[in-house]
Amino acid sequence: MKLILTHEVTGLGEPGDIIEVKDGYGRNYLIPRGFAIRWTKGGEKEVASIRRARKVREIKNLDQANEVKAQLTGLKVKLATRAGESGRLFGSVTVADVASAIKAAGGPDLDKRRVELGAPIKTLGTHRVTVRLHPEVSAALDLDVVSA
Known part of the structure; x- marks a missing residue:
């Protein structure tokens, strides 16, 4: 299952990252808790806004x-x-x-x-x-x- 992370998940990635996980992990854990959304072609636009928001909040270097x-x-x-x-x-x-x-x-x-x-x-x-x-x-x- 291909997902876009909306929050930082230890071991998987940062907000805005596109990841590939097993179906059950994505469907039963990541999506219901709001840590990720399903990847779609329209979701690519959302990746850009998530990354912009992350750059504002994150520790730069x-x-x-x-x-x-x-x-x-x-x-x-x-x-x-x-x-x-x-x-x-x-x-x-x-x-x-x-x-x-x-x-x-x-x-x-x-x-x-x-x-x-x-x-x-x-x-x-x-x-x-x-x-x-x-x-x-x-x-x-x-x-x-x-x-x-």
Whole structure:
């Protein structure tokens, strides 16, 4: 199945890329979640608009990615959330929560799709979070989850 990516998908490509995947993966995962649309000849026009939008948002080059990484390296990120007496959270911390906490701590405004948690965060304490800034550059920072 031939698809056009509308969002970045790890291991497949960037928005605007035309990819070939198995029918079930495209039909049951990528298209329903809005990560891709079916490829058509008319879809080629949409590829151009997706790529233009991506150029506005993306980190332009390796130097800019390293600058953002330097900003994130020394950043102390604290996220206050509701938790029980045992230190277990009511729910879990999402990538959107982490992205907004980074911005609130004085860091850059990041797209939530660039944040990788590894495992779901469901307890209080310090957790390691990775931010993919560029295909060659990623920054790791500590997220301090505290009770609100």
